[in-house]
Amino acid sequence: MKFSVEKVVGGGRLGTILPSGPHGSTALETPMCTLYTRGGSAPHLGVDMLKRVSNVPDIAAMSLGSLAPHHENIRDFGKGIGEFAALKSSLIFTTLHDASAAVTSGKNDRNGVAVWGKGGKFKMDPSLFVKVQEALRPDWFQALSDGDTDKHTAKKRLAKAVNNTLDFLDGILELTKNNKILKDASLIGAIEGGFDEEERKRSAKETAARPVHGFLIEGFEKGHSGVDLFSIDSFTKLLEKTVSFLPEDKPRIMETVWSPLQIVKAFNLGIDVFSSSYPYLLTERGQALVADYTIPSSSPAARLENKGSPNGALSTTSGFYVNLKDKCYFEDFSPVLTECDCYCCATFTRSYIHHLLNTSELLAYVLLMIHNFHQYFHFFNCLRRSAREGTLEDLQASLEAQMNSKPSSET
Amino acid sequence: KHALSLNIVAQCSKSKARACLMTLPHAQVDTPVFMPVGTQGTLKGLVPDQLRELDCKIMLGNTYHLGHRPGPELLEKAGGLHKFMSWDRALLTDSGGFQMVSLLELAQITEEGVKFKSPHNGTEMLLTPEKSIEIQNSIGADIIMQLDDVVHSSIEGERLEEAMYRTIRWLDRCLAAHQRPTEQCLFPIVQGGLNAELRKKCAHELIKRDVGGYAIGGLSGGEAKEDFWKMVKLSTDLLPEDKPRYLMGVGFAVDLVVCVALGCDMFDCVFPTRTARFGCALVKTGQLNLKNASFAADFKPVDAECPCSCCKNYTRAYLHVLANTETAACNILTVHNVAYQLRLMRTMRQSIIEDKFPDFVQGFFDDMFPSGQFPDWAVDALASVNIHLR
Numbered sequence: 001m002k003f004s005v006e007k008v009v010g011g012g013r014l015g016t017i018l019p020s021g022p023h024g025s026t027a028l029e030t031p032m033c034t035l036y037t038r039g040g041s042a043p044h045l046g047v048d049m050l051k052r053v054s055n056v057p058d059i060a061a062m063s064l065g066s067l068a069p070h071h072e073n074i075r076d077f078g079k080g081i082g083e084f085a086a087l088k089s090s091l092i093f094t095t096l097h098d099a100s101a102a103v104t105s106g107k108n109d110r111n112g113v114a115v116w117g118k119g120g121k122f123k124m125d126p127s128l129f130v131k132v133q134e135a136l137r138p139d140w141f142q143a144l145s146d147g148d149t150d151k152h153t154a155k156k157r158l159a160k161a162v163n164n165t166l167d168f169l170d171g172i173l174e175l176t177k178n179n180k181i182l183k184d185a186s187l188i189g190a191i192e193g194g195f196d197e198e199e200r201k202r203s204a205k206e207t208a209a210r211p212v213h214g215f216l217i218e219g220f221e222k223g224h225s226g227v228d229l230f231s232i233d234s235f236t237k238l239l240e241k242t243v244s245f246l247p248e249d250k251p252r253i254m255e256t257v258w259s260p261l262q263i264v265k266a267f268n269l270g271i272d273v274f275s276s277s278y279p280y281l282l283t284e285r286g287q288a289l290v291a292d293y294t295i296p297s298s299s300p301a302a303r304l305e306n307k308g309s310p311n312g313a314l315s316t317t318s319g320f321y322v323n324l325k326d327k328c329y330f331e332d333f334s335p336v337l338t339e340c341d342c343y344c345c346a347t348f349t350r351s352y353i354h355h356l357l358n359t360s361e362l363l364a365y366v367l368l369m370i371h372n373f374h375q376y377f378h379f380f381n382c383l384r385r386s387a388r389e390g391t392l393e394d395l396q397a398s399l400e401a402q403m404n405s406k407p408s409s410e411t
Numbered sequence: 412k413h414a415l416s417l418n419i420v421a422q423c424s425k426s427k428a429r430a431c432l433m434t435l436p437h438a439q440v441d442t443p444v445f446m447p448v449g450t451q452g453t454l455k456g457l458v459p460d461q462l463r464e465l466d467c468k469i470m471l472g473n474t475y476h477l478g479h480r481p482g483p484e485l486l487e488k489a490g491g492l493h494k495f496m497s498w499d500r501a502l503l504t505d506s507g508g509f510q511m512v513s514l515l516e517l518a519q520i521t522e523e524g525v526k527f528k529s530p531h532n533g534t535e536m537l538l539t540p541e542k543s544i545e546i547q548n549s550i551g552a553d554i555i556m557q558l559d560d561v562v563h564s565s566i567e568g569e570r571l572e573e574a575m576y577r578t579i580r581w582l583d584r585c586l587a588a589h590q591r592p593t594e595q596c597l598f599p600i601v602q603g604g605l606n607a608e609l610r611k612k613c614a615h616e617l618i619k620r621d622v623g624g625y626a627i628g629g630l631s632g633g634e635a636k637e638d639f640w641k642m643v644k645l646s647t648d649l650l651p652e653d654k655p656r657y658l659m660g661v662g663f664a665v666d667l668v669v670c671v672a673l674g675c676d677m678f679d680c681v682f683p684t685r686t687a688r689f690g691c692a693l694v695k696t697g698q699l700n701l702k703n704a705s706f707a708a709d710f711k712p713v714d715a716e717c718p719c720s721c722c723k724n725y726t727r728a729y730l731h732v733l734a735n736t737e738t739a740a741c742n743i744l745t746v747h748n749v750a751y752q753l754r755l756m757r758t759m760r761q762s763i764i765e766d767k768f769p770d771f772v773q774g775f776f777d778d779m780f781p782s783g784q785f786p787d788w789a790v791d792a793l794a795s796v797n798i799h800l801r
């Protein structure tokens with residue numbers, strides 16, 4: 001892949017990624033998110049439903065936990081995971097772990113890394129890892145890495161994580177030299193080092209010295225299990241430092257749960273590619289994303305007040321989302337978000353979705369997934385426009401005001 | 412005038428199978444028709460658009476469930492179930508009685524109605540014929556059902572006889588309570604269990620009333636198939652030609668084909684959508700359990716001849732991966748299973764119009780039972796309407 005920066009705004013980059021291989025003509029504009037998938041499919045949505053979502057990213061992130069155990073069958077299929085999973089026209093980015101889930105700790109060592117799917121643990125050394133990638137034929141692939149660290153991890157373990165990850169990377173580079181199947185696949189190096197500045201620096205510099213096409217920054221947390229878990233403020237400084245050791249001409253990726261406000265902050269620190277697991281997690285909780293990205297924002301607090309139903313919708317509502325399980329939506333015949341033009345909002349009411357949630361019907365999650373994806377993908381359009389037009393500070397201020405307009409634990 | 416009219420388009424020259432056009436307030440429905448069951452005002456993860464793409468014209472809602480949640484008051488405020496779920500084609504609701512008796516062990520039937528404890532808050536409630544119709548009037552389906560006295564198909568004797576006569580009395584109460592006869596067509600239900608005399612009596616009584624169509628109930632409850640088909644045939648023999656006949660709770664492919672031959676026009680069953688949830692896909696040879704390891708490297712579509720979005724996009728091998736982990740698989744397979752049922756009905760209808768229905772039946776059984784070992788009951792049932800399987 002080729003990454004070019006068109007404009008730097010604060011610490012953030014407006015750029016373009018040109019993939020190699022058959023999807024070479026699909027230019028990806030950054031900042032961007034990937035399509036979050038589970039088992040290779042958009043959550044709750046078959047391809048005919050995914051078509052009803054607009055601005056779907058051209059690249060889908062697929063974690064190996066649920067797919068690697070099937071690699072031999074996917075290899076026999078012979079056309080890669082994209083076509084296998086009926087996302088033929090999409091670029092595929094294989095990652096190790098599901099961005100929305102916690103990772104079971106303590107299973108990695110110098111010989112390999114464990115990923116987790118429905119069938120349990122699947123442990124890969126570089127050689128098996130390359131076999132899996134040859135079967136899946138991704139456009140981008142995250143190198144095997146030991147990201148099983150967080151802010152409590154001791155320095156000795158952090159050094160090991162960095163060493164293991166670099167060893168895996170070297171092993172993969174050796175194994176994929178002259179590899180015909182993976183010749184167009186872009187290898188993404190993982191940056192480790194937990195909360196230790198020295199280790200972060202070493203990991204960044206050493207990885208950057210190797211022929212990788214991009215960087216995936218991890219090791220701040222052992223996976224993610226909720227929208228509130230990931231707290232960017234706790235490592236802003238460290239992330240800034242880490243990024244400063246990375247070359248300008250390669251994209252930087254962070255696979256985690258990102259709220260719109262977190263994205264703006266991380267973009268300012270120089271991150272280019274994000275996961276879209278946030279709308280998925282909202283969906284699982286029966287919540288709908290309703291954040292306002294217009295600039296100047298239409299007085300966020302007042303806007304939310306208008307949105308609420310007469311009998312106090314705001315009680316379980318954060319600045320960014322409403323909880324449609326709340327009883328106050330029982331009789332609310334307005335769409336989830338009046339100004340949203342998604343299929344869900346054009347067709348159904350809050351009352352109906354509340355009923356579906358109340359009766360545990362699958363359709364609730366289908367509809368919320370459509371709306372939340374739609375709004376999240378729309379946000380990235382707004383983010384790019386805002387960065388281009390120089391209104392990023394206003395966007396951030398507006399998102400902060402929206403978040404603070406409600407008692408909410410979210411940061 | 413009833414909210415339903417029926418035109419017979421074609422009649423099989425050998426069997427009792429017929430192809431009709433049934434006109435309802437929200438749709439023109441080609442029969443024989445299979446009606447997918449959308450219990451709670453949604454068809455298991457599918458949006459109305461997907462059903463329209465499958466050319467589904469009519470689906471079911473369950474009064475018992477909808478009566479509890481979201482409840483008739485809300486549905487009325489929403490402008491009826493059609494609006495609430497954004498489905499502009501036809502709907503049919505059951506009376507709620509069957510579900511009450513089958514789901515709630517404590518249900519008690521008296522002349523007044525079905526007494527039961529609310530599973531939600533434990534309070535004692537009473538579903539009378541009038542109440543059932545009132546709720547169904549709020550829901551607003553094109554076709555509504557009378558409350559009937561449901562007994563298990565193994566029940567005989569006095570209780571069965573009582574249930575049959577009570578069903579007729581309740582029909583009269585339902586007809587009297589019905590507030591929207593020009594917008595909603597009320598179907599009575601032929602009861603009488605496996606007792607031919609009772610069933611005949613029941614049918615004779617029902618056809619004296621001015622109704623738009625008839626249901627055949629009390630079957631498909633685990634009774635022997637020999638008994639089942641005989642009761643179906645006996646009922647269709649007595650019911651008038653010019654009204655639709657709805658066989659309740661029947662939806663296995665073999666049963667559909669046999670009962671179309673016996674003269675039934677409408678069917679419903681949760682089976683196709685329920686089985687999708689467990690990773691099963693319906694095909695002309697039966698069903699494929701995609702969770703089974705034998706599909707892990709099977710790169711064919713579920714059914715190469717099926718034009719649905721599942722078969723156009725997915726392989727069995729990928730559905731095997733997905734069916735073991737993700738709910739998306741359930742939605743994808745539900746599309747196929749509904750497509751399968753509707754296509755089976757359309758194919759039957761076309762063969763009736765071309766007067767090739769017996770050939771269709773032979774081909775269907777050859778596919779379903781490649782060994783040539785056809786079930787005896789089906790052979791007998793078909794022979795009773797002049798279709799002789801070879």
Ligand SMILES: [Zn+2]
Nearest residue numbers: 340342345371
């Ligand atoms: Zn929307």
Ligand SMILES: [Zn+2]
Nearest residue numbers: 717719722747
């Ligand atoms: Zn199909």
